[in-house]
Amino acid sequence: MVVGIGADGWDGLSPAAQQAVSSSRVLMGSQRQLDLVPGEFERVAWPSPLVPALPALFEKYRDVCVLASGDPMFHGIGTTLVRLLGERVRVVPHPSSVSLACARLGWALNEVEVVSLVARPADLLRPVLTPGRRVLVLGGDPATVAEIAGPITVLEQLGGAAERVYPWSGQDADPLCVIAIEYGGSALSRVPGLPDDVYDSDGQLTKREVRAISLSRLAPLPGQLLWDVGAGSGSIAIEWARTHPTCRAIAIEQSDERAERIRGNAASLGVPGVEVHIGRAPEALEGLEKPDAIFIGGGVTVPGVLQSCWDALAAGGRLVVNAVTLESEAVVAQWYARLGGDLVRIAVNRGSSVGKFTGWRPHMPVTTWSVTK
Numbered sequence: 001m002v003v004g005i006g007a008d009g010w011d012g013l014s015p016a017a018q019q020a021v022s023s024s025r026v027l028m029g030s031q032r033q034l035d036l037v038p039g040e041f042e043r044v045a046w047p048s049p050l051v052p053a054l055p056a057l058f059e060k061y062r063d064v065c066v067l068a069s070g071d072p073m074f075h076g077i078g079t080t081l082v083r084l085l086g087e088r089v090r091v092v093p094h095p096s097s098v099s100l101a102c103a104r105l106g107w108a109l110n111e112v113e114v115v116s117l118v119a120r121p122a123d124l125l126r127p128v129l130t131p132g133r134r135v136l137v138l139g140g141d142p143a144t145v146a147e148i149a150g151p152i153t154v155l156e157q158l159g160g161a162a163e164r165v166y167p168w169s170g171q172d173a174d175p176l177c178v179i180a181i182e183y184g185g186s187a188l189s190r191v192p193g194l195p196d197d198v199y200d201s202d203g204q205l206t207k208r209e210v211r212a213i214s215l216s217r218l219a220p221l222p223g224q225l226l227w228d229v230g231a232g233s234g235s236i237a238i239e240w241a242r243t244h245p246t247c248r249a250i251a252i253e254q255s256d257e258r259a260e261r262i263r264g265n266a267a268s269l270g271v272p273g274v275e276v277h278i279g280r281a282p283e284a285l286e287g288l289e290k291p292d293a294i295f296i297g298g299g300v301t302v303p304g305v306l307q308s309c310w311d312a313l314a315a316g317g318r319l320v321v322n323a324v325t326l327e328s329e330a331v332v333a334q335w336y337a338r339l340g341g342d343l344v345r346i347a348v349n350r351g352s353s354v355g356k357f358t359g360w361r362p363h364m365p366v367t368t369w370s371v372t373k
Helices: 015-022 051-058 075-086 097-105 122-128 142-149 208-218 235-242 258-269 305-312 326-339
Strands: 002-005 024-030 040-046 064-069 111-117 136-137 151-156 162-166 177-182 225-229 248-255 275-276 293-296 318-323 342-346 349-354 357-362 364-371
Touching: 002 015, 002 075, 002 258, 002 349, 015 064, 051 075, 064 075, 097 136, 097 151, 097 177, 097 305, 111 342, 122 136, 122 142, 142 151, 142 177, 177 357, 208 235, 208 293, 208 318, 208 342, 208 364, 225 235, 225 305, 235 248, 235 258, 235 293, 258 275, 305 318, 305 326, 318 326
Parallel strands: 002 064, 024 040, 024 064, 111 136, 225 248, 225 293, 248 275, 293 318
Antiparallel strands: 136 177, 151 162, 151 177, 318 364, 342 364, 349 357
């Protein structure tokens, strides 16, 4: 049994929730939650780290009621316990802190973006901050959030006797708080093809127009994983991950300096979860989680790279290769003859000043080969 409980404690529970708690022999939860419930129980406070300890706890104890903050199935322990114990888990929810925050602010719950920063980096906020967007942050530090998002409102101890809602101006906040943002700054689109100058780069960067076309061929879908082989500045992996919060990417790069640059770019563009794997393909690909799509931006002429990438894809997986040199085009041509797919040559010219006038300056053409397994 998992029962949601708010800052109003026992008195705020419904009769059904009170009955579920009272009929249990063992209570589990944080010490703060355990202190909210009167009565004679065996009380077990969560250990740290929590998740690795859960199987042993539920082997040891029976007739357990787990106390959870608010709605246990909304960024809560309930989802973890269902994954672990399956249909044995029954859940009695309480209004979530997000529902209570929207009620206090007069915000439509269905129009609010929610970001959990519980044990997660604050840079995750960056992609959701768009002009006029309303965002609620769970588990964030007000000072860190305000540095990224600008003016914020703090809602403390929602539903409890100590509830406070106030514009934050540097004061200490209660740890049990929700942070509200009405963003008024500038933002970058999630559509692939970000400006080149948002990346820190040593020149190894897939240019904006080519990047947009390459990502359209990679076709990111929620929950899928990309390998970005020969990642350079990491732009393909980063913009794949920006398309949806559940999209994941592994950037494979042999240069330590570039790997560190990828990490910095990923954090500044709001996807710090992009994994950077240092090594030279194809050896560096061994043991990695199998991808749904692969982009090869560098190293296509290295023996074994294309074969290893093709072998790693399951049916339905997408492979996209960009070739700039004659040697890399020759490799692509051989594979295109063998597997088919789509072959496109991209030639980009950008306008720039020629004295008092404007002329076209061409970039090196790029051959893009894309194929679905």
